[in-house]
Amino acid sequence: RDALVESDPEKFSLPGQSDLRYHWVHVDLAAIDAAEMRELVEDAWAFCVPKKVAAEYAAAQGYQPS
Numbered sequence: 001r002d003a004l005v006e007s008d009p010e011k012f013s014l015p016g017q018s019d020l021r022y023h024w025v026h027v028d029l030a031a032i033d034a035a036e037m038r039e040l041v042e043d044a045w046a047f048c049v050p051k052k053v054a055a056e057y058a059a060a061q062g063y064q065p066s
Contacts, residue, residue, distance in 0.1 A: 001025050 011031040046054035
């Protein structure tokens with residue numbers, strides 16, 4: 001999360017102090033395209049689901065999750 005915010009602070013920022021525990025990132029939707037947003041959401045989803053589920057999805061999509 002910190003690396004994402006540091007890599008492009010014009011697009012990404014950390015949430016307020018009370019929400020830091022959730023590992024969320026704020027994104028300026030006007031500064032991000034649909035493909036990049038999809039990649040970020042899919043990577044976050046793959047991080048949360050069982051590895052087998054993420055691997056099956058990645059295989060069906062033709063890529064490997066980050």
